[in-house]
Amino acid sequence: MGVDWNSFLEGFTTAMSFQNLIFIIIGGLLGTVVGMLPGLGPATAVAVLIPITFGMDSTSALILLGAIYYGAMYGGSRSSILINTPGDGSAIAATFDGYPMTRKGQAGQALTLSTLASLVGGFVAIIGFVFLAKPLASFALQFGPAEYFFLLVFTLSAVVSLSKGNMIKGFVSMVLGLLITTIGVDSQSGVYRYTFDIPHLSEGIDFLVVIIGIYAVGEVLYNILLINNEDQRIKDDVGRSWITKEQWTRSFWPMVRQAPVGFLVGILPGAGGSIASMISYSTEQQLSKKSDEFGKGAPEGVAAPESSNNAAAVGAFIPLLTMGIPGSGTTAVILGALIMLGLQPGPMLFQDQPDVAWTFINSLFIGNIVLVIMNILLIGFLIKILKTPPHVLYPIILVLAFIGTYTLGYSIIDFFILVIFGIIGLFMKILNIPTAPLILAVIIGHQMEQNYRMASVSYDGLWAMITASPIAILFAVLTVASIFLPALFNRLSRVKVDNKG
Amino acid sequence: MEIIRFIVPSIILLISVIYLILTFNLPESKVGNPTAAMNYPLLIGFSLLGLSILYILSEIKDRKKIFEAYKIFSDRELTIKVIIVLVLCLGYTFIFERIGFLISTILFLGALLFLINGRRKWLMNIIVTILFSFISWYTFAELLSVSLP
Numbered sequence: 001m002g003v004d005w006n007s008f009l010e011g012f013t014t015a016m017s018f019q020n021l022i023f024i025i026i027g028g029l030l031g032t033v034v035g036m037l038p039g040l041g042p043a044t045a046v047a048v049l050i051p052i053t054f055g056m057d058s059t060s061a062l063i064l065l066g067a068i069y070y071g072a073m074y075g076g077s078r079s080s081i082l083i084n085t086p087g088d089g090s091a092i093a094a095t096f097d098g099y100p101m102t103r104k105g106q107a108g109q110a111l112t113l114s115t116l117a118s119l120v121g122g123f124v125a126i127i128g129f130v131f132l133a134k135p136l137a138s139f140a141l142q143f144g145p146a147e148y149f150f151l152l153v154f155t156l157s158a159v160v161s162l163s164k165g166n167m168i169k170g171f172v173s174m175v176l177g178l179l180i181t182t183i184g185v186d187s188q189s190g191v192y193r194y195t196f197d198i199p200h201l202s203e204g205i206d207f208l209v210v211i212i213g214i215y216a217v218g219e220v221l222y223n224i225l226l227i228n229n230e231d232q233r234i235k236d237d238v239g240r241s242w243i244t245k246e247q248w249t250r251s252f253w254p255m256v257r258q259a260p261v262g263f264l265v266g267i268l269p270g271a272g273g274s275i276a277s278m279i280s281y282s283t284e285q286q287l288s289k290k291s292d293e294f295g296k297g298a299p300e301g302v303a304a305p306e307s308s309n310n311a312a313a314v315g316a317f318i319p320l321l322t323m324g325i326p327g328s329g330t331t332a333v334i335l336g337a338l339i340m341l342g343l344q345p346g347p348m349l350f351q352d353q354p355d356v357a358w359t360f361i362n363s364l365f366i367g368n369i370v371l372v373i374m375n376i377l378l379i380g381f382l383i384k385i386l387k388t389p390p391h392v393l394y395p396i397i398l399v400l401a402f403i404g405t406y407t408l409g410y411s412i413i414d415f416f417i418l419v420i421f422g423i424i425g426l427f428m429k430i431l432n433i434p435t436a437p438l439i440l441a442v443i444i445g446h447q448m449e450q451n452y453r454m455a456s457v458s459y460d461g462l463w464a465m466i467t468a469s470p471i472a473i474l475f476a477v478l479t480v481a482s483i484f485l486p487a488l489f490n491r492l493s494r495v496k497v498d499n500k501g
Numbered sequence: 502m503e504i505i506r507f508i509v510p511s512i513i514l515l516i517s518v519i520y521l522i523l524t525f526n527l528p529e530s531k532v533g534n535p536t537a538a539m540n541y542p543l544l545i546g547f548s549l550l551g552l553s554i555l556y557i558l559s560e561i562k563d564r565k566k567i568f569e570a571y572k573i574f575s576d577r578e579l580t581i582k583v584i585i586v587l588v589l590c591l592g593y594t595f596i597f598e599r600i601g602f603l604i605s606t607i608l609f610l611g612a613l614l615f616l617i618n619g620r621r622k623w624l625m626n627i628i629v630t631i632l633f634s635f636i637s638w639y640t641f642a643e644l645l646s647v648s649l650p
Contacts, residue, residue, distance in 0.1 A: 052640070168555050172513060175549045179520060182542045189530030191538035194523055217590075224586065224617060225579050392629055395613035398586070399606060402593060403637060410648070415594040419587065426583075431509055431570050449541045456540070 004134060004354060011358025015366055020063050020359075024367045027064040028374060031071025032382065036079045037393055040219055041088025042072035043330040043439075047215040048397055050208060050337050051404035058341045059356050063363040065337050069330065070122075070367050073273075073313055074375055077114045077306055078382060082107060088330070090273025090309040093281045097294065097301030104297050108241035108379065113299055114306040115375045116243075117255040121307035122368040124259035125266070125314035129361055132267075133350065137322040140347040145454035146468040150475035152448045155269040155325050158482045160437045167483070169433040177441025180205055181449070188453065200413040207336050207442045209405050213418045214435050215333070216401040218425020220394045227391065241379060243299070251303035254284045262308030266315025272328040276312035277305035314364060321345045321357055325444070329436035332443045339443075340408075506568040510556040517549035585616055602642075602649040606634045 014020065027049075034045035049068050053061035076091035081098035094114060101110035143151065160170035183194045184204030195201040243251075258280035265276035284304040285294045294301045319325040324346035326332035338345055343356065350357050375382065405418045428435050459465045466476045524542045529535035574580045593609040607630055614626035642649050 054641075166559065168552060168559055172549070172552045172556055175545055175552055176513070176516075178545050179516075179542075179549060182545065186530075186538040189532060189538045191528055191530050193527060193538060193542065194520075221583050221586065224583055225573050225576070227579065227617070389618065391618040392614065392625070395610055395617055396629070396633055398590075398613060399610050399633070399637070402590075402597075402609075403606075403641060406597070406649070407641065412594055412598055415590070415597070419590050419594070422590075423587070427509060430573055452541055453537065 004350075004358070007354040007358045008130065008362070010355055011360070012362040014059065014355065014359040015063065015362040020060055020363065021366070021370075023060055023064040024067045024363060024370050025374070027067025028071035028074075028367060028371045031068035031073075032075035032078070032371070032374070033071075034068075034397075035072030035075025036382070037075075037390060037397075040223075040397070041076055041086075041091070041330070042069050043088065043211075043333050044215045044219055044397075045069070045072035045075075046330065046333045046337065047208075047211045048400045048404060050212075050333075050340070051400075051407045053337070053341065054407060058343050059359050061341050062338065062343065062356065062360050063367075065334055066360055066364055067367045067370075069334060070313070070364065070371060073310060074115070074118060074371050077118070078111065078375075081110045081114060081302070082383070088274075090277055090312065092274065093277035093305030093309070094302060096281060096305075097296070097298050100295065100297035101299070101302065105239045106297065108239045109243045109247060109299075110297075110302050111379060112241050112243050112376060113247065113251055113302045115372050117251065117303040117306035118310040119368055119372045120255045121259040121262055121310035122314055122364070124256070124307075125263040125311035126361065126365045126368075128260065128263045128311075129314055129318060129364075132318055133322055133357070133361070136318060137347040137350040140323045143323075143347075143471065144458075144468070145451040146459060146465045147471045147475065149448060149451040149455050149465065150472050150479065151323065151325060152444050152451065154475045154479040154482065155319075155327065155444070156437060156441060157479045158269045159328065159440050160434070161482045161486045167486070169431070170437050173428065173433050173435065174437035174441045177438035178445045178448070180210065180438075180442050181207075181445030187450075198413065200409075200411050203409075204446075205417055205442075206408050206414065208340060208408050209414050209417050210421050210442045211333050211336055211439055212401045212404055213421025214425035214428070214439065215329075216397055216404075217418060217422025218429060218435075220398050220401075221422055221426045222429045223390065223394060227394075241376065247299040250290075251299045254280075254287075254300040254304040255307035258284065258304045258308040259311040262311030263315040265308075266312030266327070267318050269319060269325060269327040272316055272331075273309035273312040277309040280304045280308035310368075317361075317364070321349060321360075322347060324447075326440060329439045332436070332440045336443050503564075503568045505571060506560050506564075507557060510553055510560055513549065513556065514553035517546055517553050521546040521550065582616060586613065589613060589616070598650045603634060603638050606637070607631065610634060 030049055031042070031045050034040055034048065035042060045068050046065055050065070053064055056064070073090065076086060076088055077094045077098070080086040080091040080094035081102055084095050084099040086092045086095055098110045098114060101107065156174050160174050161167060181204065183201060185192055185202045192202060261280055261283070262276040265279060266272060281301065281304055284300050285291050288294065288298070288300060290298065316327045316331045319327055320331045320335055324335070324344065326335045335345060343349065343353070401418065402415060405414045408414060425435060455465050455468070459468055466472055524539050524546050527539045530537050589609060589612050593605060596605045596608070610633060611626065611630040614630060615623070618626055638649065
């Protein structure tokens, strides 16, 4: 048990190589730019930029994607703080006090605080990662098909129950995703399923096309509908960037203690950055002696959620890399990209390709520092980018979505599929149907069916599968809990409110 | 009661019914268990059927609440823009392999920019279109050796 220090150091050297450093910088910058676009978050950034990793060796590609993901997280907080428009859920909490600080003329300081908090959060989480990854991977090695099946079911149900919107819509989204994965030739029996005699469909629908359709095309279409609502103008003058001593003393402990909170929440499937940052924000508000300043530009109100969401972003890589289980839409997109690159995340990754895993972990650490330097030094440049009209960037993202799709399968049929999923994504967004369960299901659906079928051969019926081992029982119980507990909590809190009222 | 709130749930119901019919008509597997290929899809099909009914029921329950989701389409000009964007996407699909990556991308991106960014900024549109098309062509075809039409 413990850390494989040799692989760790080797990974550090590889991540520090000139070529990989360049990838970290490029990825961080590209991610920041897309992440800063109002309404677009890390998932879109990674989805649209996957094609630029073609032809790279898998380690460098993984580093680049990690940097894009990270950069988009930083970019998301930029737009939260400067124009009150979060790129994704985990950047929402940054608007609570970040934007009020901007209105008070302290935008530069808010950005610096958020950057430093992200660094602290990322740093603490990476230390946690180093110590937890290997033990978890060894634990996951004991899983058989039944355990994996219920782990996947639990992951999906957790993502559904924790995503916004109502649970029915979440489960509809999930089952639609699973349905998509049954299209194509069944790999075990050779039966053609739902292919309508279209040869291209025999290989199934490429999950990356679904991802790009929903996250890039769908989001762009949605944003075009809202394009006139952008009344926020960004001021050129962000004020001074150096934070005051008071701001630092007020924020230091909140960012340090919220990092482990975010990290632990990030490991849980479905929870991720949005919930982590909300929990951290509200606990700091309760702990603070100046809680009345929260929402009006309190520095710790920026520091706490920003530290927490970055820690959660690193934490989310633990189940992804050690068990092959993505905990959110964004990490699902990264899993999709990894599979495309020929890497199969899971317990075997740390055994067979420890260099890849540890190089990536180190690159996250280096990427964090690079992004901090970039965000502090290039603040003026980044604000200029944020002023680039979305009217120009949305068409470019759309074209990139098409090019990316073409490079996946060299087929025009994928263009139709892309547009169809763009429209589906648009309506899901309008009707408040969460997209993360669908994306997740599309990526793990195939694996889920295989595990289900293997388990149903070994065990006689669903009950035997559930009782196959304590681990299987645990995941089955967790699944049921993840479905019913949120509803129960809702009811309880309603009762409380009723009593008060 | 607004009927439009039932459109999407009904479409999902329809999808689940069609999916189940297709699943029952799947050919039997020649190796191993003959129904092996359809068991898991059946589980999915029935789950979707159940969920779509629940979705419709939840909309019936909410029927007195105002349904505002489609209000986003109330700006006709922008709605038409989105429809034109979709038409342009299909157009790009048809010309992409016929006239090649570079020209089709210039036409597609140019059209999108003129539509979304406006005609008044024509110079910027043209510069962005040509620069982006050439850079992306160079990046993919030359640097990443992706074969583009």
